[in-house]
Amino acid sequence: MVTVGSQLTVKCHEVDILGQGVCRFEGLVIFVKGMLAEEVAQIEIIQTKKRFLVAKIIKVLSASPQRVSQGFQLGAMDLSHLSIEGQLNWQTQVTKNAFEKEKFNFKLDNIIYDENNVFYRQKAVFHCLYDGVLSLKLYDETSKNLADIDGYNLADQIILNIVKNINAANLSQNLTQIIFRVSHYHSHQPAVLVTLVVESDKTNLEVIVNFLKQDPNIVGIMKNIKKNPRFILNGQSTILSGVNELKYSFADLDIIINDTSFLQVNQSIALKAYQKINHFIQSDTIIDAYSGVGVIGLMAASSAKQVTLIEDSKINVSFMQKNVVKNNLNNITVVNDKTENILHQLTADALIVDPPRSGLYASLLEVINQKRFNKIAYLSCDLMTLIRDLKVLSQTYQIESVTPIRMFPGTSSIETLVLLKIK
Numbered sequence: 001m002v003t004v005g006s007q008l009t010v011k012c013h014e015v016d017i018l019g020q021g022v023c024r025f026e027g028l029v030i031f032v033k034g035m036l037a038e039e040v041a042q043i044e045i046i047q048t049k050k051r052f053l054v055a056k057i058i059k060v061l062s063a064s065p066q067r068v069s070q071g072f073q074l075g076a077m078d079l080s081h082l083s084i085e086g087q088l089n090w091q092t093q094v095t096k097n098a099f100e101k102e103k104f105n106f107k108l109d110n111i112i113y114d115e116n117n118v119f120y121r122q123k124a125v126f127h128c129l130y131d132g133v134l135s136l137k138l139y140d141e142t143s144k145n146l147a148d149i150d151g152y153n154l155a156d157q158i159i160l161n162i163v164k165n166i167n168a169a170n171l172s173q174n175l176t177q178i179i180f181r182v183s184h185y186h187s188h189q190p191a192v193l194v195t196l197v198v199e200s201d202k203t204n205l206e207v208i209v210n211f212l213k214q215d216p217n218i219v220g221i222m223k224n225i226k227k228n229p230r231f232i233l234n235g236q237s238t239i240l241s242g243v244n245e246l247k248y249s250f251a252d253l254d255i256i257i258n259d260t261s262f263l264q265v266n267q268s269i270a271l272k273a274y275q276k277i278n279h280f281i282q283s284d285t286i287i288d289a290y291s292g293v294g295v296i297g298l299m300a301a302s303s304a305k306q307v308t309l310i311e312d313s314k315i316n317v318s319f320m321q322k323n324v325v326k327n328n329l330n331n332i333t334v335v336n337d338k339t340e341n342i343l344h345q346l347t348a349d350a351l352i353v354d355p356p357r358s359g360l361y362a363s364l365l366e367v368i369n370q371k372r373f374n375k376i377a378y379l380s381c382d383l384m385t386l387i388r389d390l391k392v393l394s395q396t397y398q399i400e401s402v403t404p405i406r407m408f409p410g411t412s413s414i415e416t417l418v419l420l421k422i423k
């Protein structure tokens with residue numbers, strides 16, 4: 001009988017949607033993080049569930065030609081052991097399988113990617129460990145323990161340099177997390193916002209603030225008090241030094257954000273996806289729902305008569321309004337509400353949705369079906385909720401194309417763009 005601690009030799013059949021190897025042993029399914037398709041490995045069972053087992057690799061006995069490192073040490077890089085070519089094939093295959101399983105009629109377009117497979121994140125969160133001195137860490141492969149970040153190469157190099165300097169400085173400073181956001185606006189000097197997350201307003205941050213102030217790239221240092229452990233950042237931050245504003249450029253647009261507003265972390269890939277949406281969505285009237293600080297809708301505004309942006313977060317809306325003014329756009333309506341509360345009152349030829357992982361509410365899907373938009377662009381960061389929602393939308397809309405987007409190389413995170421037309 002297979003129990004926790006049992007060691008087995010197994011073959012991996014595929015890497016699943018979560019990036020874990022799927023093996024079979026005597027009719028049992030075993031999920032093994034870090035194992036690649038066709039590999040044979042000695043594994044140890046670490047968890048038994050009713051319908052499956054979870055194991056860790058002890059030794060890879062026959063390695064995939066697509067393996068580029070022994071394994072991954074950090075949860076934030078859970079597919080970094082797979083070659084870039086392997087990652088592109090994996091995401092394409094996983095997407096194709098998910099759509100085929102539901103028998104959707106669809107055309108799979110080429111995956112969107114670029115050559116920036118490392119140092120692409122313009123925003124990164126580090127966890128603080130304090131044992132007399134401050135060190136910045138990330139969660140290990142089990143996502144339970146904090147680990148050294150030596151091999152971490154997904155964040156922008158400007159951010160990684162600041163982190164390296166903090167770790168080398170032996171600062172006597174206790175705090176919870178530090179969040180960095182960098183912008184390389186045109187050819188200006190890089191500009192960085194640093195947000196210090198603390199449990200209590202009483203935490204004295206003098207040591208870290210004085211240290212960070214010496215870095216000429218840092219334009220703003222903020223404090224954010226952790227109120228809800230589920231979220232990294234809560235509400236508004238307080239400025240401790242400099243300004244809480246960064247400028248980015250997306251095609252012809254200037255976009256301003258602050259430390260708590262939403263912006264995709266991989267700007268060059270996001271731009272490619274937005275351009276594909278823009279090319280397809282061309283209509284007189286467009287609704288961009290879940291619009292963040294407005295990037296997609298503002299891009300679409302140049303060829304539309306009227307664009308309505310719907311966004312729930314007040315902070316995002318305040319920057320969206322600044323972005324409308326900054327780009328001299330006079331065909332934009334900004335709505336600060338939840339999409340599910342307001343969409344039934346609005347009309348447009350085309351709809352863009354880019355929701356959080358949870359996807360679209362069932363009641364909202366019904367409204368979208370009733371509205372019979374000519375076109376819909378659905379950008380999703382969760383393949384499972386996307387498929388769930390498309391099962392409802394496909395009653396009224398046909399899928400024109402499905403495009404996998406390799407937004408987060410080195411990780412198992414999947415971004416997908418689906419373009420739909422009214423039947």
Ligand SMILES: C[S@@+](CC[C@H](N)C(=O)[O-])C[C@H]1O[C@@H](n2cnc3c(N)ncnc32)[C@H](O)[C@@H]1O
Nearest residue numbers: 262264290291292311312313338339354355356
């Ligand atoms: C994945 S982001 C997309 C942002 C934007 N489209 C972009 O590409 O930068 C999702 C956005 O939806 C907003 N949001 C979350 N729930 C919402 C809701 N129920 N109605 C409207 N906006 C919502 C979030 O604040 C966030 O800005």
